[in-house]
Amino acid sequence: MIREPAGRDWRTFALCADVDPEIFYPVDVRADAPAVQRAKRICTSCPVQTSCLLDVMAGEDPARRWGVIGATTPDERHALFLAQRPAVVRSGAVAA
Numbered sequence: 001m002i003r004e005p006a007g008r009d010w011r012t013f014a015l016c017a018d019v020d021p022e023i024f025y026p027v028d029v030r031a032d033a034p035a036v037q038r039a040k041r042i043c044t045s046c047p048v049q050t051s052c053l054l055d056v057m058a059g060e061d062p063a064r065r066w067g068v069i070g071a072t073t074p075d076e077r078h079a080l081f082l083a084q085r086p087a088v089v090r091s092g093a094v095a096a
């Protein structure tokens with residue numbers, strides 16, 4: 001469950017709301033790219049990073065991952081997505 005500070009939507013407290021959105025959508029999205037590191041520095045200072053990451057993981061279309069969100073790159077979110085899938089899905093087993 002995502003807790004909303006003081007009963008308000010967590011987005012109210014997002015640090016990215018006050019900076020150029022382009023910072024979070026660099027062309028080079030490798031984890032060690034300077035532009036990604038810049039975006040991640042903002043995210044790691046953000047008071048709603050956990051809520052942000054939980055929200056994107058719950059609703060992001062795996063085929064359309066882009067940008068730095070919740071201090072993660074698309075590849076990092078893909079890895080999180082795979083790690084949180086039940087083992088039975090990863091093995092390819094089908095329930096009867």
Ligand code: SF4
Nearest residue numbers: 014016043046052070
């Ligand atoms: S963690 Fe990053 S992307 Fe998420 S709300 Fe905060 S600044 Fe924005």
